[in-house]
Amino acid sequence: MPSQIYGYVRVSTKEQNEDRQLIAMQNFGVKQSKIYMDKLSGKDFERPKYKRLMKKIKPGDTLVIKSIDRLGRNYEEILEQWRIITKEKQVGIVVLDMPLLDTRHKNDLTGTLIADIVLQLLSYVAETERINIRQRQAEGIAAAKARGVHLGRPRIDIPVEFYILKERYQSREITTREAAKILGISATTFLRWVDQDQS
Template sequence: MKPTIYGYVRVSTKEQCEDRQLIALQEFSVPRENVYIDKLSGKDFNRPRYKRLMRKIRPGDTLVLKSIDRLGRNYEEILKQWRYITKEKRVDIVVLDMPLLDTRQTGQSLTGTFVADLVLQILSYVAQTERENIRQRQKEGIAAAKLRGVRFGRPRKEIPEMFWKLKTEWENQEITSRKAAEQLGIAQDTFLRWARESLTNVN
């Protein structure tokens, strides 16, 4: 059976237009009837047209994409689908926006699959490194802000005057911590923490 060329198009919402991707696939001579379109988020692969396409393609076929991010929302997902299509389904992939991502034979000693896999691994590494750098910069920024006295999280509840009277009654075993907390409208743990902190401050 002669290998078939398929195209896949994804737009994140029903309001977005797929024309730009369709034009690119048409210029590559992908038959319109072989183009599968999903108008859904890329957060997962529960996409009906994509699933139908995966059932349809056969070893030796070619899948054409306008850009690599049509396969998923991040490189971890993209790599997973890339391996599934090229290794398990044994289908070639052509990414029009990035000519190096073309697994078809180059006619040289190195195959297109090897070069494309290498490029995708590098892209994945760069994306992962950038995510780690962003997290590290965020941590360093938070640490620097704390040194400047910036407080994060919800502001601490101010201790009301009534607390001191109830604390004395609690220390004299005239009232339980739970009852004291109820009168203050706070959690029992909060009352006990305030009591501990007041002792620390005195010492």
């Protein structure tokens, strides 16, 4: 059976940019039927289509991805997947965003060596940037708290009507649910306001 060209696309449910990846695959010459796509939420990294693709590919095939981070979430994972694909599966990889990462020319030792070095460098840079982003976010939150900025949902100001409805509620003219409905809030919030007003 002749060698095949496969494409792999991964997007999170938040970033709907699969079109950009799919167009890049088609421009490279990957057939629509050979493109595998996973759509994942941020916390979930189970990749059923990727796993199916890994069972399908054979030595001599080529795997096309748009960018190196499609292979994994972090430095170790990317390098491990690269090793499995190129060494264990003996499949060529083409990274469209980085022409140096093209291992199809297996006999070209220099090319393979350069691809491995570039991959390690890129993975390291990507992982370092992710750590820096998390650190900047944590520092930003800490600085905001120090300035007294309230993070999270804004507190709702208690409207004047609440005090009238509270009296009617306490004299048992209306229920918690009825009072909350008039104010457009939840029954829990109404009861919390009642407790706050008494304290």
